[in-house]
Amino acid sequence: MLHTPMATRGMVSAPHHLAAQAGLAVLREGGNAIEAAIATAAACTVVYPHMSGLGGDGFWLIHEPGKTPISIDASGAAAAAAKAEGYRERGLSAIPATGPLAANTVAGVVSGWQAALEIGTRWGGRLPLSRLFEDAIHHARHGFCVTAEQARAAVRLAKPLAEGGADAYLTLEGGALTTLPGLATLLERLAQAGLDDFYRGAVGHHLGAELQRLGSPVNSADLARHRSVRRRPLSLNMDCGTVYNLPPPTQGLAALMILGLFERLGVTQADGFAHVHGIVEATKQAFIVRNAHVTDPAYMTIHSTTYLSDALLDRLAGAIAPRRALPWHRETVDGDTSWIGVIDGEGRAVSCIQSLAQPFGAALAVGEFGLLWHNRGASFTLGEDAQNLLVPGRKPFHTLCPALARFRDGRVMVYGCMGGDGQPQTQAALFSRYALFGQGLQQAVTAPRWRLGPGRGEYASDLKLEGRVEPSLVRALREAGHEVSIMASFDQQMGHAGAVVRHEDGRFEGAVDPRSDGVVAAF
Secondary structure (H helix, E strand, O other): OEEEOOOOOEEEEEOEHHHHHHHHHHHHOOOOHHHHHHHHHHHHHHHOOOOOOOOOEEEEEEEOOOOOOEEEEEOOOEOOOOOHHHHHHOOOOOOOOOOOOOOOEOOOHHHHHHHHHHHHHHOOOOOOHHHHOHHHHHHHHHOEEOOHHHHHHHHHOHHHHHHOOOHHHOOOOOOOEEOOHHHHHHHHHHHHHOOOHHHHOHHHHHHHHHHHHHOOOOOHHHHHHOOOEEEOOEEEEEOOEEEEEOOOOEOHHHHHHHHHHHHOOOOOOOOOHHHHHHHHHHHHHHHHHHHHHOOOHHHOOOOHHHHHOHHHHHHHHHOOOOOOOOOOOOOOOOOEEEEEEEEEOOOOEEEEEEEEEOOOOOOOEEHHHOEEOOOHHHHOEOOOOOOOEOOOOOOOOEOOOOEEEEEOOOOEEEEEEOOOOHHHHHHHHHHHHHHHOOOOHHHHHHOOOEEEOOOOOOOOOOEEEEOOOOHHHHHHHHHOOOOEEEEOOOOHHHOOEEEEEEOOOOOEEEEEOOOOEOEEEEO
């Protein structure tokens, strides 16, 4: 964990060290937390291209001292031509995971940068896009070293990447130097023309035409209709303070429900049976609600805040057996993302996440830029009675859920992780260790983790534990009825978590996951 003195002007946590350094450089030049987050996010799209990209979606939580946090939904909706019956007419019972038919929703990341930058400008932001993209463009043009995890992902997806024309990612080996000149060109054009050009300018027209040529339902008109949306974040009052997360179509509701349910269990010690069992059982209760009700908010009949009421949380917590696991055989989802946390010297804070959904998204390279398009729309279902039915203009369900907390003692914390269904579980482990049990921030991130649900490319619903978990705890969990499997000691499937905390007196704490390739950067 990185502790810094009161003179610190800001801190960045990111899953790749070059991305964190890009944000730090902006803070050094007097940029604010939003400007630093955009620089970090842009760099992530280059140096972590299997995890996030301009062809993906994103969500933001933004905090300014003395004001209610703001959330930005930068996710795209299904194209006007994306209809369930069209897929069924092709003989499909599910949307393909890769290829043009998987690329059936608009990419919202760039619209999120634009919306955040507008807020940053009101904070006195002055740095041009050409500066915010400088590191990203440099790495894309002159090269960066491929991480081992990126190389492994490229091997797993070699066939769809080849079929999708994404040749730039096929020859990658861990430690190899690679360039992405098309992405550098795209960032340079957006820096010159403005971010809106991605949707309603020359770039948007080109991307829309190329998506159509490749066989995607998305076209230029779909891009032109897209706008990011500001929403009131969901919040949960706890004894230690208030925790915030994103409303639907994300699983932010589940993340807050887990914390609210766990707090009601009265657990007093970290990392014992009661801690792990309690969060796992709270996760099951939250996922039952999530799976039944959370979707595009325009299609929800019950407001999500209903599930954060004291009465409902009390009732669900009462259904958790303290020594017995609820049988769990439900379909869950995996995913890869990049979480970024920034707090500047004025206490302004950003918790941001962006994603291509699965590694390399739809594995589809679009246009002269070779831009990877996401496959979030592959999570839509085609059955008429489905909760997440593919409908034109509808947003798919998202696992993305960046978090932020304001403590009663004046601390502000941004935190998050990647990992599909693992995101709210890892958030609960990190937050409970730090905020409820007083562990150090880095210890809370590094300590052995667990995950209910699928691993890499799997859909098993067992409870996965890292190999460092004490054997006595493993035995106790099995005796309670949990179906347990043991993973590697620092397994990538447990996600890449991070956190930044600013104390009321100006001190900073930061943590980054040893399972990632990131750092905490501060000055």
